[in-house]
Amino acid sequence: MTTSSFDRHAAWSHRLGAQYDGRGTNFALFSDHAERVELCLFDGETERRLDLPEMQGGIWFGYLPDVHPGQRYGYRVHGPYDPASGHRFNPNKLLIDPYARQLDGSVTHDPAIFGYEMESGDDTTFDTRDSAPFVPKGYVTDPSYDWDEDKVLRHRWRDSVFYEAHVRGMTMQRPDVPEDLRGTFAGLAQQPVIDHLRRIGVTALELLPVHTFLQDDYLLEKGLTNYWGYNTLNFFAPERRYLKSGEWGEIKDMVRRYHDADIEVILDVVYNHTAEGSELGPTLSFRGIDNLSYYLHGEDARHCYDTTGCGNTVNVAHPMVLRMVLDSLRHWVQEMHVDGFRFDLASTLGREATGFEREGSFFAAIRQDPVLSSIKLIAEPWDIGDGGYQVGGFPWPFREWNDKFRDDVRGFWRRGGGLKGALAERLCGSPVQFDHSNRPASSSINFVAAHDGFTLWDVVSYNEKHNEANGEDNRDGHDHNLSDNMGVEGAAEDADITAARLRRARAMLSTLMLSRGVPMLLGGDEVGNSQGGNNNAYCQDNEIGWIDWDTGHDLSGTVADLAELRRRIPALRETRFDSDTCVTRWFGPDGADMEDGDWDDDSDPVVMCHEAEGQAVLIVVNGGDDAELVLHEEGYTLDFVSEPETATLDGTALSMGWQTVAVLSKAIEERTDPDDLEETDPEEDAA
Incomplete structure (x- = not known):
């Protein structure tokens, strides 16, 4: 525990978070409406509180000369508790630094983590219990790392083949990965995993969220977990469960191994909402730091404005919140060397006062940024708000997940009828959606299966979803699967049915790999992985959600042949829509x-x-x-x-x-x- 005072002459406000410079650490936190900010330093269970001495432009900051990497910390922010005005300051709640590079511990679901008296259900009440024992602490990190000659890769979009996977699900059942490394970044970096991806022609590994996320209480009560991770608690710190070593350098090791194999690493990121949920959710970070700045509110400032279905919406229209998102993105590119991002519910990020705006502040900021404008940027082009479905509506250089490709390809191959013309559009790169605003055909990220929905094998094996294991009486998950079990629901002993399923799966994979645009494979589809008909495995951190590498339905040879064919025949990778030369x-x-x-x-x-x-x-x-x-x-x-x-x-x-x-x-x-x-x-x- 440090015993020194702040050095006011060494402090700076231009970089937020805990920044170690080799001699000490500068702490800086944005809160435009706070009246006082306490930095809390922890040594075991002992807490020392120090008021940040400086504030400029809503940034509270101070420099401590002898604070070094490993120091655990958090904040307590003082200000009005006035929910009707959108203010929810409560210094009894220890708050996670939004810029913390690593977190120690996890959230314990206790009533003390709520800013109000949770048992009453009335969010206008004020809770006086200390939440520090139940909240993870940030800790100061050392940014130094020997990257040698490594740098962010720059594969052309036309040459790209994406592979969507989960850090845990990718390796939990791989026998050629040491058991103690399975489910971690270290396991993902094992040579057999990388060799497999190279063999089937993958150029980019797209990982489901790796930012620290919250485990939902209602899932834990049912013996389930938030497996996918779309419930972000911090945009800088990696999910600790994925770190075998406990240190963020493990991610850097993994990225460097993939770059050595000429494979890019893309992160699925969730900047549209946070794990704090609605106004009835816990006070863990943003809500207690400056609720009115970090979240969108309606005319009634007491309530969150929700376009995500997750209780709140991050206010990226606020310049300091937008800066946090951009700083997070640059951190993962410059510090961690990742090669791009897939933005979850990206329509939310483009929402302005008048609705979705393709020329809005978020897109404008990214497009002019010298770091972010040159990496791979992919939008999930929808949210649940009015006008949220925006496939084809994003500006260059964004590419977009194309669910129209998925639906039309599935419908055609199950002999749905009347879809030959729609299939022709998908083979051509979906020109109705993307042939405008000087956008190339590679604007379309084509897929027939993704983490959300049936796997490819389940598309040819089930007519109905089977989500009973999720504990919601099979009510969750959508019913528009465009699937066909080809005669038997689920696993089939009939060799003819299995052969027919393999045949249709190969045809669908061929359509995917031969269409103009960028193909994306769902991890495991190349080996016939099944989730037992579960089309919403978000809570299944078990054999349902993990890839089964020994299904007996191996399709990897077909994928490898198709990837080689794309490399060998340039016309199959054409990015132009029809012209005089195409x-x-x-x-x-x-x-x-x-x-x-x-x-x-x-x-x-x-x-x-x-x-x-x-x-x-x-x-x-x-x-x-x-x-x-x-x-x-x-x-x-x-x-x-x-x-x-x-x-x-x-x-x-x-x-x-x-x-x-x-x-x-x-x-x-x-x-x-x-x-x-x-x-x-x-x-x-x-x-």
């Missing part, structure tokens, strides 16, 4: 151009002819039964079939098996428009 044509099974009436029957094969990069590539999609086709011209080579040995090519005669995808190609003289000779790849500057 042309798409459509043919029916007779080799004639498709006409309006030909799009109605999904059972007839359709041929997409894409000419670019000096190649003509045919993508032949047969959603129906065995078929005989006539190609529109000769000279093509059969490069890939989703169901090997079920297709043959003789001149222009192509024979295809049922529910299969084929790729054919040949070299052509590339089309050139003299007016386009000076144009560059639309991704050139963003690469």
